[in-house]
Amino acid sequence: MATRRLICLEEYEEEARSILDRNTWGYYSPGAIAEYTLRDNLQAFNRYSIFPRVLVDVSLIDMSVRLLGDTIDMPIGISPTAMQCLAHPDGEKATARAAARMGTCLTLSSWSTTSIEEVAEHNGSHSLRWFQLYVYKDNNLTIDLVRRAEREGFKALVVTVDTPESGTRFPEKRNKFYLPPHLKLANFSDRDSTSLLISWGISLLFWDGIDWLRSITRLPIVLKGILRADDAREAMKHDIQGILVSNHGARQLDTVPAAIDALSGIVEAVKGSNIEVYLDSGIRHGTDVFKALALGARCVFIGRPVLWGLAVNGEEGVCEVLSILREEFRQAMVLSGTPNISSITKDLVMHRSHAKL
Amino acid sequence: MATRRLICLEEYEEEARSILDRNTWGYYSPGAIAEYTLRDNLQAFNRYSIFPRVLVDVSLIDMSVRLLGDTIDMPIGISPTAMQCLAHPDGEKATARAAARMGTCLTLSSWSTTSIEEVAEHNGSHSLRWFQLYVYKDNNLTIDLVRRAEREGFKALVVTVDTPESGTRFPEKRNKFYLPPHLKLANFSDRDSTSLLISWGISLLFWDGIDWLRSITRLPIVLKGILRADDAREAMKHDIQGILVSNHGARQLDTVPAAIDALSGIVEAVKGSNIEVYLDSGIRHGTDVFKALALGARCVFIGRPVLWGLAVNGEEGVCEVLSILREEFRQAMVLSGTPNISSITKDLVMHRSHAKL
Amino acid sequence: MATRRLICLEEYEEEARSILDRNTWGYYSPGAIAEYTLRDNLQAFNRYSIFPRVLVDVSLIDMSVRLLGDTIDMPIGISPTAMQCLAHPDGEKATARAAARMGTCLTLSSWSTTSIEEVAEHNGSHSLRWFQLYVYKDNNLTIDLVRRAEREGFKALVVTVDTPESGTRFPEKRNKFYLPPHLKLANFSDRDSTSLLISWGISLLFWDGIDWLRSITRLPIVLKGILRADDAREAMKHDIQGILVSNHGARQLDTVPAAIDALSGIVEAVKGSNIEVYLDSGIRHGTDVFKALALGARCVFIGRPVLWGLAVNGEEGVCEVLSILREEFRQAMVLSGTPNISSITKDLVMHRSHAKL
Amino acid sequence: MATRRLICLEEYEEEARSILDRNTWGYYSPGAIAEYTLRDNLQAFNRYSIFPRVLVDVSLIDMSVRLLGDTIDMPIGISPTAMQCLAHPDGEKATARAAARMGTCLTLSSWSTTSIEEVAEHNGSHSLRWFQLYVYKDNNLTIDLVRRAEREGFKALVVTVDTPESGTRFPEKRNKFYLPPHLKLANFSDRDSTSLLISWGISLLFWDGIDWLRSITRLPIVLKGILRADDAREAMKHDIQGILVSNHGARQLDTVPAAIDALSGIVEAVKGSNIEVYLDSGIRHGTDVFKALALGARCVFIGRPVLWGLAVNGEEGVCEVLSILREEFRQAMVLSGTPNISSITKDLVMHRSHAKL
Numbered sequence A, B, C, D: 001m002a003t004r005r006l007i008c009l010e011e012y013e014e015e016a017r018s019i020l021d022r023n024t025w026g027y028y029s030p031g032a033i034a035e036y037t038l039r040d041n042l043q044a045f046n047r048y049s050i051f052p053r054v055l056v057d058v059s060l061i062d063m064s065v066r067l068l069g070d071t072i073d074m075p076i077g078i079s080p081t082a083m084q085c086l087a088h089p090d091g092e093k094a095t096a097r098a099a100a101r102m103g104t105c106l107t108l109s110s111w112s113t114t115s116i117e118e119v120a121e122h123n124g125s126h127s128l129r130w131f132q133l134y135v136y137k138d139n140n141l142t143i144d145l146v147r148r149a150e151r152e153g154f155k156a157l158v159v160t161v162d163t164p165e166s167g168t169r170f171p172e173k174r175n176k177f178y179l180p181p182h183l184k185l186a187n188f189s190d191r192d193s194t195s196l197l198i199s200w201g202i203s204l205l206f207w208d209g210i211d212w213l214r215s216i217t218r219l220p221i222v223l224k225g226i227l228r229a230d231d232a233r234e235a236m237k238h239d240i241q242g243i244l245v246s247n248h249g250a251r252q253l254d255t256v257p258a259a260i261d262a263l264s265g266i267v268e269a270v271k272g273s274n275i276e277v278y279l280d281s282g283i284r285h286g287t288d289v290f291k292a293l294a295l296g297a298r299c300v301f302i303g304r305p306v307l308w309g310l311a312v313n314g315e316e317g318v319c320e321v322l323s324i325l326r327e328e329f330r331q332a333m334v335l336s337g338t339p340n341i342s343s344i345t346k347d348l349v350m351h352r353s354h355a356k357l
């Protein structure tokens, strides 16, 4: 495979940039406004040092983790990203097959260009898949999505809470981003779709909306986009099962903290509860995964890197991207003396400003 | 309108730079000496992170604020900048009309190229306007300006206290900045004007000058340019109504703190009093406005961005600049879960060096 | 000698880069993954300031130090680097002769392209040499190496503990680094060599492996690659004699701390014991040596700079590189008022973040 | 005068660089080794913010200060720099006349290319001049210099203590810096001069050398080059009158602290004594002067900027450089509300890391 020459996620990014058209790249790549947080999402990881442990038996590395009761092969899942057919004709189908092959968790965006049903089929019956949900004003619309996700074997609902409206990304505005006519938001009727959805706004979702959602489904609920400790504490009152610490890949509000900088506050807030904490936003290297886990995340997720893999090489490309990250993470475990996930403890990572010098 | 393609204040700056002549740009753009504070005014905002609150009802956003008893539609006012006819033939008239249309507070510079009376007429009878005052050695000159401002419906006197003399800006010096012959300082007789004013120096204003001013007018007094907490405490003894925390857009003394870094000290100093605190210097994005308000400012003001709007598109351009900032600020409110100004509390913003990591 | 025009280590680096082929340079120069720690290894030294003492008698500078009982002329030794014949046909022989001429300690890599016996011969009978050891699964292989080192007058075993497997360096991967056919790993039979060694993995070494090694030899043992204080405390239980604080020149796990930043923690951990602490990784200037000593290292070692010297000018080049560093260090002693090594105390160096300003 | 177009010290630097030959520029401009401290000397000032006071009477600005009993017109003196005839044929004579015209203190280097006697003549009978002294092994050489300085009306001896040998500056080495044959070290006999001095080393000066010097002259003694608080405390035991906090313009040991960062420690150490504290190294702007004074220096001195002025325009150029700095400092006083030197108190300046945000 030609793309095997690409050896890190940054190279996939460069390659994808050269392949994708302006309209698509202007939608996939940017962060909000001045992109301060976009840069910070990456740089923040460097502000944490790993202090590796030596002379530990690392001959057998076990990367598997349990997410809400299901085991996956590595703590690197796929975040929901909308409209993947912009990246490659196989779009969400390719991603679903890649997730299955790599033994990890797929999160499907509500705004996919492939239907829930088709994605489930391509992901297969043995794979772990979650469904990302925006809760709409029209309850029936939401109920319909939930029922279909349940029916198609999605194991959790990832409710995105940082998007009362879409953030401002200049390239999108400059290009007047549009979904090309041959693609559509495949989970909605034409009536509800695109223009409707967008103009109508995404949601008016409050805590009682979470309670309502809880009342209509038994699926575990993961809140995606919490950055404040007090919001995490509030979440503990609402029978939710997970929190995905995320700033939406820096696409919503500029100058919010890097996800990794917000993580410890959330982990501490829910300590003692059963809520699982995950993280996305800015994961590009195995050491990033390692640091997030050391600071208390159970699993990380990646957004854009999957789109780069798709663009470069479809299903294969997504597998390659996940393989690179898995291999880098495996090596971080080996070189840090941590043969399994539970040995990745907090004392292995220190914020540079805390170093005793 | 062609300029609708400009989508952020930085683009207005670039466009203005390409339109204005060297003499004008060399007066509008620079900061003092090595421009350390000029850069810091912008960068400092990035050192504060917003921790957005989620799952709050933000369907109705109310941006209105009361300034000294008058309500305006958004907490983004216009700082006084001298000689606006350099930017556009309509100069202060255009700005006055734009402020009225946008429902915000106009502060007119003493050194305007349009007279107090004309500006009032173009601003209209329903708009909030303040008059910026330098207090001159010659009491009669000052009294005359105050009386005219009172008569023309200006609702406060903004006394600039950071300008015992004009700061040093190298481009001004290199260009030997001059007011072109077809323009004049419209609030002064020819005798008092330009060369006179400049050579004669601006003022010798001390605290007893403030008391004198207090004694001759009932208009509220706002001190513009305070950066020290002890000066703010002193101000509390002198029956003044507002403090505009400002470093004059970094045009006076280089290496003074960014306005946003000085804000908290002032807010704390006047706590318990009725003094309102505002901020200008370096506001370029909606998140900057949000942070200033979270840290205790009641309203922010902008200087140069108005000049860029004027240069690019006259009255329309000023409206566009204000609209962009209002829209960015509205979105910051939506995405932070703060439907009105009083919900923008201090805990939503944290200095990066204070983050608990 | 033409190369006398090169006046600092950075110039040797530039010259070596222009001389060596892509395959060799791609092996010698890189750090792991994104090379964050590679850069940090150098920059970290600048974060420590020297506060020089004045009016001290520095007419006689004594740079000699004792390492595990043997005295060398300066506290700047040579770290083990593999395959030196890639840099120059004389390879390890040249380095061995240079170390002898400069009166310093040579550490020979297990993976040398010259045999233990030949190196000993060129190093001579009066010089201090140590042997770097990877401990292999196959005990006989290890025992064989230890016996040969003992027989050839090596005075300590430097056991590298940060390399359960080799780190990832992108240039090596891109170039598919190979040892050219005319060279071989000279300490191993052909059967055991290159491909074997590499595929087979380096080692599975735990603390009990250290005890085993202790049981088969009386040579002092130095653990190379410890960065954690708790690992240093563990080491105190295992009858080892030295710790070389090192991140392997940033070649193993990216984003580990700079060696100099990890030093104080280790020094404090072993205080009170007889364990000697050394440092390598990033030493490029005399002030770097000075700071490491002030913070508690007994001696520093250099890796890449020796390779640069070799590439530029063989034995002479290695002498030149060591001479430059010795001369810079001597001057740092003179200008800091420290005539001998024991006068280089902790109070002479302060981390910038601790400065009382 | 053509050079009046140059409006800040940085422009004099650029102009001088274009005028001077490689040999001279390679001697004047560099800092030691990697020039970390050279850059830090300038940047450090930016890490201190001025918090200006407003509404103070600054109509009369008094910049005069007393140095060891003599009054000068401004707290900006001239540091000793060797061999000024390299910059301009008039060399030290021009500098001496400029110092007199500007009413400030001249410090003459021992290694001047103009004799003590000639410099005194050009400086005139009403000016304050100090003599910089290296103390030589040969007491007679030192005594001779002291007697001549006394006789010629120099009012203090500035004993440089940071130069047991000359630092390493790469451009000097690359150019093999030499004093051109038409110039000579004018205070020494040919026998003692250049090569002699240089090879012979500068000095072996300890605290008892200071006592000896004290015993042979009644002139006040200023120690130049102290950076440590304990050295300052030691100095208090030796009947010296002043300390010039300096890192020799970053020319001696690289990575020592910026002078301004060392100042507070020294000021605090000598508090309660009569020792006056001064500062040089990195002063380029009026705000730098202001900060040094706020942090406790009585006066600052400049080294390289005088050489730039000399190179650009001889005596006039030196006056211009001093005038620019004086004018910038005057303005800093005006804009900070400090009409005289004693009002420049510590609370006006804050290190950025101490800011209460």
Ligand SMILES: Cc1cc2nc3c(=O)[nH]c(=O)nc-3n(C[C@H](O)[C@H](O)[C@H](O)COP(=O)(O)O)c2cc1C
Pocket (backbone or CB within 6 Å): A027, A028, A029, A041, A079, A080, A081, A082, A109, A110, A111, A132, A160, A224, A246, A247, A248, A249, A250, A251, A280, A281, A282, A283, A301, A302, A303, A304, A305
């Ligand atoms: C092009 C794009 C589309 C996205 N669409 C969605 C979406 O539909 N729903 C959602 O919750 N998050 C969406 N996200 C956010 C991602 O789920 C994820 O939080 C983010 O991409 C993580 O940051 P990373 O890209 O740095 O890995 C999208 C992100 C991108 C880049």
Ligand SMILES: Cc1cc2nc3c(=O)[nH]c(=O)nc-3n(C[C@H](O)[C@H](O)[C@H](O)COP(=O)(O)O)c2cc1C
Pocket (backbone or CB within 6 Å): B027, B028, B029, B041, B079, B080, B081, B082, B109, B110, B111, B132, B160, B224, B246, B247, B248, B249, B250, B251, B280, B281, B282, B283, B301, B302, B303, B304, B305
């Ligand atoms: C060209 C220009 C002219 C100004 N004229 C005045 C003035 O006449 N009176 C005054 O108080 N401030 C004046 N200011 C300062 C502004 O009121 C305001 O404090 C500053 O521009 C805010 O910073 P900003 O430009 O970054 O928004 C002027 C600023 C500029 C850029």
Ligand SMILES: Cc1cc2nc3c(=O)[nH]c(=O)nc-3n(C[C@H](O)[C@H](O)[C@H](O)COP(=O)(O)O)c2cc1C
Pocket (backbone or CB within 6 Å): C027, C028, C029, C041, C079, C080, C081, C082, C109, C110, C111, C132, C160, C224, C246, C247, C248, C249, C250, C251, C280, C281, C282, C283, C301, C302, C303, C304, C305
């Ligand atoms: C090309 C190269 C080969 C190396 N080979 C070995 C080795 O065989 N054994 C070992 O313990 N360390 C090895 N190292 C690490 C060095 O011993 C040393 O820790 C490192 O180079 C110090 O950092 P510096 O290069 O910045 O001085 C090697 C380093 C380099 C650059």
Ligand SMILES: Cc1cc2nc3c(=O)[nH]c(=O)nc-3n(C[C@H](O)[C@H](O)[C@H](O)COP(=O)(O)O)c2cc1C
Pocket (backbone or CB within 6 Å): D027, D028, D029, D041, D079, D080, D081, D082, D109, D110, D111, D132, D160, D224, D246, D247, D248, D249, D250, D251, D280, D281, D282, D283, D301, D302, D303, D304, D305
């Ligand atoms: C070219 C040059 C020559 C110098 N010669 C001397 C000298 O002879 N004696 C001395 O005490 N300091 C000497 N100095 C140091 C200066 O006195 C002073 O400490 C330094 O220049 C201050 O830093 P600045 O150049 O940043 O102002 C010299 C500095 C330079 C740049």
